[in-house]
Amino acid sequence: MTADHDLVHALRLQAEVCREFGSAFNGAMLAHMAADLEAGGPVAELLAPWRGVSRQKILHDAAPLRLVNAFTHLAMGEETPELARAYPRDGAPGDPATAWRLARALVPEHRAALTAFMAHEPQTNEVRRSGVLLGGFLTVAQATGLPLRTFELGASAGLNLLWDRFRYRLGEASWGDPAAAVVIPVDWSGPLPPLDIQPRVIARAACDRRPTDLADLAQRRRLLACVWPDQFDRLARSRAAIDLALAEGVVIESADALDWVRTRVRLQDGAATVLYHSIFWQYPPQPTRDGLELAIAELAAQATVRSPFAWLRMEPPADNLAMVRLDLTIWPGGESRRLAEVHPHGAWVRWL
Ligand SMILES: C[S@@+](CC[C@H](N)C(=O)[O-])C[C@H]1O[C@@H](n2cnc3c(N)ncnc32)[C@H](O)[C@@H]1O
Structure with a gap:
């Protein structure tokens, strides 16, 4: 052939x-x-x-x-x-x-x-993935009982940075501000994550090797071109999330994920530090992924009950990019848990 x-x-x-x-x-x-x-x-x-x-x-x-x-x-x-x-x-x-x-x-x-x-890989920034990540953040907050510091890799325009400011509809259940402009509906099956938890996010940061600057109209057009054009609900949600990110002055640091984790991510006493990413892992070359695993292991080795570290990822295995899962590891302890099987854009979640 x-x-x-x-x-x-x-x-x-x-x-x-x-x-x-x-x-x-x-x-x-x-x-x-x-x-x-x-x-x-x-x-x-x-x-x-x-x-x-x-x-x-x-x-x-x-x-x-x-x-x-x-x-x-x-x-x-x-x-x-x-x-x-x-x-x-x-x-x-x-x-x-x-x-x-x-x-x-x-x-x-x-x-x-x-x-x-x-010339550049698709930089889809899908805000509905927050409906998947939410369950992970709530699980970390419940397990540690601490406020969260969140660090996102490959954040694109940063539409998933303000995940705690959205309203979620998980089947019949809901979470978040009822007056939120960004509403994330998720077709949910299986048990629910701990929706009674209201985590306090005391710090958040994100990097991308090529961040999308939402204030630049050409870049915004490029971002919206990655949303499939007959998916009107996705487009409307993206626009609402863009407005919120602009209003809140979301900043995505321009950096390679490995350099950024090494220089920016530190654990802090009295808070749970969460490193997270969605549909990112397939893009960096193998040496970067190896380096990231090493950097994560180094952070994990420093984790204590007072300064825990969590790695939350919504990613597919390398051999089947359509089969996306949500995995979570929290240190100390370091047991990896598969939390859910999910739709690549977050349309449905099968919580395990
Ligand atoms: C498919 S997009 C996903 C964006 C976002 N995480 C989401 O779920 O909507 C993948 C992003 O990873 C970024 N990326 C790829 N390799 C990277 C690297 N080595 N360091 C930082 N960002 C990287 C790309 O620029 C792109 O914005």
Whole structure:
């Protein structure tokens, strides 16, 4: 099988994933893109950096998502009004056949912008993942009885930093400020986490090697282009979380996760220090991941009952990126617990 077949396969796989996870529009667009690639159309040129690379590399780089998001990004601008009209908007599902016909014809004129967009991995910042992380934070607060200091790796624009300011609906149950502008509904199954706990977050910080500056309109457009365009509820939640992050002056430090953990994360007496991340671990290279595990082990070795350390992660295993789990380890003790199996965007949680 040639590398082009691998790319076609990857586009079709991503089409299925999009359809399965609720984006019929992106599913259809990716199917058109796969057919175009097979026919030697303009998609072949856009995917040229991934010709001849392994399936693993295509998957790791999320090349199909880069491609489909690049066209969403194009459709969001004022420069392509006809394309914008064929995209989903105002609750209408969009017309993928027309959208693809128009988008394909726009490639020569907008090649530079499309290629520039695709040069970086998707920086989706999904605020609904807070609905998964919440149970972990509550579990740490309950287990330690201490206020929390939270440190996030790969935070993108920081939409999950203010998780304790949102309202959550976990099936019939709820948690958080009833007046919150950001409301996170989660389709919940299994037992509930300790929803009677109200943790006090006394410090929070986050890093990303390429933070999204929400005050910059171009960066905000780029961020919203990673939200699948027919998922109107996701878009509305993202916008509400962006408004809150801007109002609260959320700052994401520009740093590599390993350097940042080594220099910024310290334990503190009288507080539980929580290092957390979601859909981040697959991106740094292996030496960085090894270094992070070492840095985490060093922090763990310093943990005491008065200054505990927790590692909370919402991540998939390397061989199945669609199978996301929430895991928690708290030191002293250091027993790893699988708390939940979850939807990659946080739409559902099966609490264990
Ligand atoms: C898919 S996004 C997830 C963002 C966010 N955690 C969420 O769940 O919505 C992955 C993020 O990890 C960041 N990233 C990748 N490698 C990194 C590294 N070595 N250090 C810091 N951030 C990194 C990327 O820039 C990107 O913003």
